[in-house]
Amino acid sequence: MEKKLEKQLSEEFKNMVDKNNPQSSIIKDCxxxxxxxxxxxxxxxxxxxxxxxLGVPQENVGYYVATVMVFLGAFLTGLGIYDNVAKYAGAGTIVPITGFANSIVSPAMEFKREGYILGVGARMFIIAGPVLVYGISSSVIVGIIYYFIKYFAK
Incomplete structure (x- = not known):
């Protein structure tokens, strides 16, 4: 009896979600x-x-560009422009480095009212933190695998 009720509630919930979920065009979104x-x-x-x-050496220009793009992403997030663009562009704004800046600044702004230590400081990396942890961890693992492949390939 309990399983039947649970299944019925699950189906009702699914129908309610499907009914209220906005329809989007995958082609348009892409x-x-x-x-x-x-x-x-x-x-x-x-x-x-x-x-x-301007004469910046080729090997250093990437650092300059990354710095400017992170600044622009953070600045536009602070003005509320980046999030409005992201409503329409979706992953087009998440994938570039500006999306990283947005993922840091958005929680910092949201939790600012809780204070600079327990709000901004504690919650600033709530979105970007897991990405950094798993990105760095996976790069270390790939580096170790690469090292052993190069070592045994000799």
């Missing part, structure tokens, strides 16, 4: 993500060309 993500990359390319024309 096009927006592609275009906005491409525009973000174009901005990065613009800064890369600008820094190169």
């Amino acid at each position: 096009i927006f993500a592609f275009v906005i993500g491409g525009l973000i990359c174009d901005v990065g390319q613009f800064f890369m060309n600008m820094f190169l024309s």
Whole structure:
């Protein structure tokens, strides 16, 4: 009896979610993500060309561009522009480095009212923290595997 009621409630909940879930066009969403993500990359390319024309050495220009793009992502998040663009562009704004800046600044702004230590300091990496932990961990594992492959390939 209990399983039957649980199954019925589960189906009712699924129907309610399907009914209230906004329908989206996958093609339209992919096009927006592609275009906005491409525009973000174009901005990065613009800064890369600008820094190169100003005489920044080729091996250092990536650092400059990354710094500018993180600043722009954080600044636009602070103004509320980045999140509005992300509503339409989806993954087009999450994938570039500006998405990383957004994932740090958004929680910092949200928890600012809880104070700088327990709010901003404690919760700033709530979204980006797991990405950093697993990204760094997986890079270490890949590095170790690469080392052993190179070592035994001799």
